[in-house]
Amino acid sequence: MTDVTDTADAPGREERKGRTPFVVRLVRQPAGAIGLAIVVALVAIALLADQIAPYSPIKMAAGRPLTSPSFEHLLGTDEFGRDMFSRIVHGARLTLQIGLIAVGISLTVGTLIGLVAAYAGGFVEKLLMRSTDVVFSFTETLIALAFVAVLGPSLENAMIAVGIAGVPFYARTCYASALGEEGKPYFEASIAAGAGHARLLFLHLLPNVVPTMIVIATLGLSNAILAAAALSFLGLGAQPPTPEWGAMLSAGRDFFNRAPWLMLYPGLAIALTVLAFNILGDALREALDPRSKDRS
C-alpha cells in the first residue's frame, strides 16, 4: 500500500490545516467582538422588548410629558408622556425588522438573480445583468420615492422600496462571486461528475457564495436601516404611533430646543445599530478574507 501519511507532501499547504474556526477568528478581532456583542444585545432587546420595557411604547401619559431623563423614565418622556426608553426598546424590534425584511428582499432576489445569471450564461445572463445595471443607476432614494409616490407612504412600502433598491447591488456581488466559483475547477468537476442544475446551483454554488453574501448583508443592513429612517424622516415611512427610530427622530426635532433628548436617543440608537452592523460586517469580511487566514 502507498504510504498513507504522505509525509513528503507539501507542507506549504499545511497552513490550511488547523485553521482556527471562523467564529473564533471573528471574535478575536476586537471589532468583531464588539460588533457581535452589540448586535446580539440588540437582538436580545428586540426579542425581549415586552419584558425589558417598563411601559407600553404607545401608552400615553405613562409619565408627565417631556420630563427629562430620570430614574423613573431612564430616557425621559416624549410630548405625550410616553416613556422614551420603552419606545426605543420597542423601536429596536421594529428597526431590526425593517433591516431584516429590506435586506431579506434584496438578498433573496439579488442572490437568485446573481446565481441564475452566472449559472445560465448567454442571453439570460445578459438580460438579467443589464437590467440590474439599469436599476442600479436609479439609486435607492429614487426607487423608494417612486414606490411611495405610487402606493402611498407606509412602513411596509418603505421597506419594500429599500429592499428592491438594494437588489442590483446584491445581484452584482453574488454574480461576481458566483462567476468566480464557477470558474473554479471544483465546479467543473461536479459537472463532470454529472451533477444536475439543481445540485450545481444549490449544493455547490449557493453555499460557496453565501459567506460573501452574509458580509454584504451585514453591511447592507445598516444601509437599509438608514434609508428607511430617512424615508420616515421625510414622512414617507413609518406612521404614528409606531416607535420607529427614524420617525421618532423626525418627531423629536420639534423639541430640538426644549427636550433635546427626544432627538438624541433615537439618533444615537440608529447610529449605534448602524455602527454595530458596520463593524460586524467589516470584521466578518476580515475573518473571511483568505489573506487573514492565519493571523494570531
Added chain:
Amino acid sequence: MALVDISGLTIGFGAEETLPPVVDGVDLAIGKGEIVALVGESGSGKSMTALSIVGLLPERGKVRSGRILFEGEDLLKCGDAQLRSVRGARIGMIFQEPMTSLNPVLTIGEQLVEALIVHEKLSQAESRKRAIAMLERTGIDDAARRLRQYPHEFSGGMRQRVMIAMMMALKPALLIADEPTTALDVTIQAQILDLLRDMVRDLDTSLLLITHDMGVVAEMADRVVVMRGGKVVEEGDCTAIFAAPQADYTRRLLAAVPTLDDPPRRVGAGAFGSSVLRLETVSRSFGGGGFFFAKAPLKAVDGVSLTVRAGETLALVGESGSGKSTLGRLAMRLETVDEGRVVVAGEDITRLSGRGLRRVRRAIQMIFQDPYASLDPRFSIGRTIAEPMIVAGGADRRKIRERVGALLERAGLAAAMAGRMPHELSGGQRQRVAIARALAVNPRIIVADEPTSALDVSVQAKILDLMIELQEAEALAYLFITHDLAVVRRIAHRVAVMRKGRIVELGAAADVLERPRHPYTRSLIAAAPVPDPARRGERRHAAAEIEVPALETAGEWRAVGDEHWILA
C-alpha cells in the same frame, strides 16, 4: 570575502512563542559574480530568505535573529533610508509574476527611468538613453517607442525582460531572482534564462536564483543551496550536488526529477484496446458577440482529430494558450464544439444533454491542475468522492460509503479520511482525492489537465506513479495535458503537440521526443532545461537554427514514420 554573507538568519511571523520560524538559522554566502541557486520544496522559506535581504518581508514577517552582511555592512542594522539607497542601486530583485510586477497605470518608460533618476541622479534625457540601451540589450526592438507603452501592451516574456532591464540598468552588485521563469512557457523560459546569464556575466553581477526546477538549476548555477522546512539541508558546488547528493532530502529531490533521458514508455503496437475517445475535426472559437459591439472570435481549437484507446496515455503538449485545456474540456463536454464530433465509448456526445450526457459522464472523468481548487471547500472528502455515485443513482448510502472507503484506499489514502475537509489535507493528498473521485464511476478514460504541475517534484512523482499503476490495473485511458516534456516521457504512450489550436505533430512518445519532425516540436524540446549540470549548454537541437513557420502556411498531414504524423 563574499559579497553577501548571511548567518543564523531566523524569520518568523507573529509572536515568537506561538509560531515557529519559517526560516530557521540559515547561513548563506554569495561570492562576487557567482550564481547561487536556492532550491527546495514549496514553503521551505526560499522567498522569505531572499526578501529579508532587501528588507521587504511581508507585513508581519520579522527577522528574529541573524546577520546579513552585504559588502561588509549588516543590512539588518540599516535604517529605512539607507536600505532604500542599497535597494535597486546595489541589489536588484526580480519576481515570479511578470504580469503583475509592473504598475499598470505608468508607462514602461516612466518605470524604467525612475530608479535611475533617484539613485544616479541622472537627468531625464540621460536616463532615457540608458533605459533604451538596456531594453535593447534584452532583445526588445524599437525600444524608444516601447518606452511610451503601458505594461498591458507587453506579453509576459516581454514584461519579464523589462523587469530585467529595469533591475540591471543600475548595474547592481547582486541580483535576486525569485522564480523568474516559472510563469513562462519553456521556450520563453529558455530565452529569459539565457538573457539573465549573459547580463549577469557581462556586468559581473552576482545572482541569487530561487527556483524549484532542477533543470533550471543545472543550467544556471555555480553553487546550490538546498532548503527544507526553513533550514539549509545541503549546500555545495552544482555539479557535485547533482553527481553525489549528500542529504537524504536532496537525494529524494533529485531522484524525483523526471528527465528527458528516462526511457519513454514503450508499448508494442496493438497493445491497446478499442477507441474510448475520438475527436473528429473538432473546432471551438471564443469571443465574438458582445452585447453592443461585436468582437472578433478567437479559434482556440481548430479542426483537431484524435483518438485515445483503452489502456493508453495520450499526452497533449504545447505552449500556453495553444488550446490544450480547451480540447480537454471539449472531450469532457464541459465546452460545446462549434464543429466536428466527439465520440466517447462509442457514443456521440456532441449533441447530448441532460440524462444522456450524465450517462456518458460515467465513462469519462477529469482531474484538474490545482487539487485544492478542484475540491468544493464546503464538501467533506467523502461527500466529494460520493458525488458522482449519488448523481448516477442506483446505489444505497451504505454501499456508497463502503465504496468511498475502498476508493480512498485505492488512491493511497486511509478510508478514515472520508470525514476530513479539503483544507485539512496536503496538496498531494488532495490530488489523490481528486483521482479517487474520478475513479468513482469506473470511467474508461480520464482527462487530466496538468494534474501535477501545482505539486512539488517529489509529490509529483508519486502521483504519476499512482496514475500509471491504476492505468495498468484497469486498462484506463488518459488524455494527459501538460507542458512539461519530462512528465510526458514518464507517462505518455503517444504525444500530440498543439500549437494555436492545431495538432502539429502526433506520434509515439519515443518517436516524437527523440525524433521530433515538426520545427515547433523541436523548439519545444530544445528549450527544455536538462537537469544535469554536466551537460549544460548542450542542446538537443540548436535552438537558434529552428525556424518555426507561421501557422498559416501549414496545412497537410504528412506521415513521417510509423504512426507518426506532422502538419506541414
Added chain:
Amino acid sequence: MLRFLGQRAAMGLLTIFVTTIAVTLLIHLVPGDPVEIMYAQSQGTTPEQIEAMRSSLGLDQPIPVQYLHFVGRLLQGDLGVTIRGQQSVAQLLLQRLPNTLALAALAMAIATLIGMPLGFLAAYKRGTLLDGVLMVTAIAGISIPHFWLGLLLLFWLAVDLGILPVAGSGPLNIVLPALTLGLSNAAIVARMTRSAMIDVMSQDFIRTAHAKGLPKSRVLRRHVLRAGLVPVVTVMGLQFAFMMGGAIVVENIFAWNGIGRLALEAIFQRDYPVIQGFILVFATTVVVVMLALDAVYALLDPRIRRS
C-alpha cells in the same frame, strides 16, 4: 476607449429608455383614479376639465400609444404641466436641477477633499492606532443619519456661531447642505479610498517599486496613488448618484431649492406629471454624470484608454 465609452453610453441610453417606460407606467400603478386624486382639491372642477386632463395625459388611450405620445412630447422637451398651477414641468425641473447639481457637486468635492486624504493616510498607516481612530470615526460618520447631522450643523454653525446663513438660495446658503452631505459621504469616501489603496499596496508592482529603492514618498505618490485612483473613481459615479438621492433630505432641511424638494412636494401633492418628469430628469442626470466619470476612469486607466 471609444469602444468602452460607447458601451457605457449605450448602457446609459438603455437606462433612460427603460426609465421612460417606467415613467409611463407609473401613473397606471396608482390605486384609484389619479386624475381625480389630482383634482380632488379643487371643488369646482368640471367633468370636462377632468376629461381634458385625462386626455392631455393620454390616459384615455392604450398604453403603447400613450408611451409613443409621451416620448414624442419628450423629444420636443415637453413634460406636460403641473396639476397645481399648470406650469411647465420641464421648465420647473430645469430651473431647479442646477441647484441640486451644484449641491451634489460641492458635496462631492467636500467629501473627496476630506475623505480621500484621510483614507489614504489610514491605508498608509494601516494597523496603527491612527488607522484605527480614523476608521472608527469614519464608520461612526456613516452611522449618523445625515438628517440628524444636518440639524446639528444648522444649530451649531448657523444659530450658535452665526457664521453661515440658515436657509434659502443665496450663494452662501449652499454651504450648510453641502457640508452636511459632504461630511456624511466623506466617511464613505475615506473607507473606499483606504481599501482601494490597501489593495494597491499589496500588489506585486508596489513591491517592485520598493525593490527599486524608491523613497517611500515617491512610491506612495507615483505608484500607490495613481493606481489606487482608478478603482476609487469607478465608485465615484455611484457616490454621486447616492448624493443626488441624499440631496432630497438636506434640501428639505435647508430649504435649498433643488429638484429633490420639488419631487417631495409633488409626491405629497400627487402631482404626477412632476413626479414623472423628476424621475426622468434624475435618472438622466445620474446617467450623464456616471458617463462623465467613466470617461475620467478611462483616462486614468491606460488599459482602457489605449484600447
Added chain:
Amino acid sequence: SAGDIVWARYGDIDTLDPHRATSTLSLQVWSLIYDTLLATDKDGKPVPNLAESWEASPDGTEYTFKLHEGAVCHDGTPLDANDVKYTVDRAFDETNPSVTKASWGPIEKVEVVDPTTVKFTLEKPFVALIPFLADSFSSIICNSNEGKDGFGTSVAIGSGPWKFASWTKGDQIVLEKNPDYKNFGKLADNPGAPYEDRLLITTVPEPQARLAGLKTGAIDVAEPPLDDVAMLKESGDLDVVTAENTGQNVFFEFAVHRPPFDDVRARQAVAYATDPEAAISLIYGDLSMPEQCPISRGVFGNDQEFCAKHRPQYDPEKATELLGEMGYAPDKPLEVNLLVWTGGKRDKLAEVFQAQLAAVGIKADIQMMDIGTMNARVRQENENPEGKGSMDMMTWSWYDPDILYALWHSPGAYRGYTSPELDAMLEKTRVLTDQDERRKAVEDVMAHLLEKAIHVPLYTPGWEWVFAVRPEVEGFKVAPFVYPIFSDVKIADKD
C-alpha cells in the same frame, strides 16, 4: 437688505392665478397682490373696500356695487367696473372656470353700469355672496392681464399694496411696494403704500430652520415650531402674533355609506371617546381651543353654548356602551383608518386621539397624507361600499356658514352624508336675507349634523395661525381668516 421684509412659510403657492387654487398659502399671497371689492373688519364682518357701498334688490337677486375712484392697477391703468366684470366672467368661463366657481354662487351675469358702478345678477338669492367678495377668492384681477403670457406664474397684475416682481417656484416670491396703493377698507392703519420697499416670501419647510432663521435675523416673520412658542414668548427674543377669527374648523367625519360608520352609534362612540380639550392642550397648549360648532368662531351663526348642547361630549363610558351594543369589546376592537393631513402637528394630535380611541376599544390606524390626497381619499372612501371603517380629521376654513352647504348638500363635497331633510334645511340658509331667520336656519343645520355625529367639531384654529416676529419688526398684524398684513410694517435698523 434694508427695506426688505422676509416672511418664511412652510410651503409655496400653487399659482398667482386666484382662480386656479384653494390653498391658504396661495390665498395669503393673493391678498397682498390683489385687492377685493369688500374687506373684513377685525371681527370678520364684511366692510366696504374697493366698493365704497353696495345695494341689494329686495328679492336678493341683484347687487349693485359703487366703486371708489382712484384705485390703480399695478400697470398704471385705473381699476374700474370693467376689471370687476373681467374677473367674474373669467371665474365663470365655460372652458376653464375657477376652481371655486361654486362658491361665487348662482351669478347669472355682471354688468358695467358706468366705470364706477357694477351690477351682479343672480339666478336666485345667495346671501353668502357678500362675505365671499371680502375674501381673496374673489380677488379682482385687472383686465390688463388679459392675453398676457404667463399670467399666474410670471405675470400677476393686481391693485393690492404689493406689486408682483418675481416668483422662483419653491424658493421665493418677491413683491415690491405699490407706491400708488390706496387703502380703502383693509385692516391696516396705513392709508397708502407700504412703508418697506420689498416683501420677500420664502419657502422654508423645516420648522427648526425657520426658527434658526428668525433667531439669526435672516427671517423677519415666520411660523415657529409650535412647541417652541411658549419658550419664545417667555424669553421675549421674538414676538408672537396669534391670528384670531381664522374661520378654521377641524372636525371628524366618517365614511357613512358602509359599516361601521353607517351606524350613528359608531360615530357617536367616536365623539364620546375623544376629548379634544385634553388633546389640544397637550399638543398646542393654549394656542388653540376646542370648538363645539361645525363653523368657526367669528363666523355668522357660531354659538358655543348652543352647539355644546347638541354635540356628544367626552364620555368614554358612554362610548364603550355604544360599542358594546354594536358588539365590539376591548378584545374585539373596532378597527378603522384615521386619515390626517400633514403639518401643523396634526399628526401628533391624531396620535392622542388614537390613544383615546384605543382606550374604548377602537383601533385607529393613522394615515398621513397631503390635503389634496386626503380630499380625494375621503371621497373615494365615501364612494366605496366596502372596506375597513374610515374616518378623517378634515379641515375647512370659511368666512360664512355657507360652507355647510358646500360640504353637506347633495351630492356633498365628498359624496358623504346627505339627506333630503338636510338639503332643505341647507337651502334655507342660502336664501334667508333676514339675519335672525338665517341664524335659526343655520342652527337647525348644526343641530342636525351634531346630533347625528356627521360633523364632529374638534378645535379652532388649525393651521398656520401663529407667527413669530423679530422684535425690530413693528406693525405686523393678521386679519381675520389668516391674512397677514404687511402695509403697516416698519423695521427698525437691524443694527
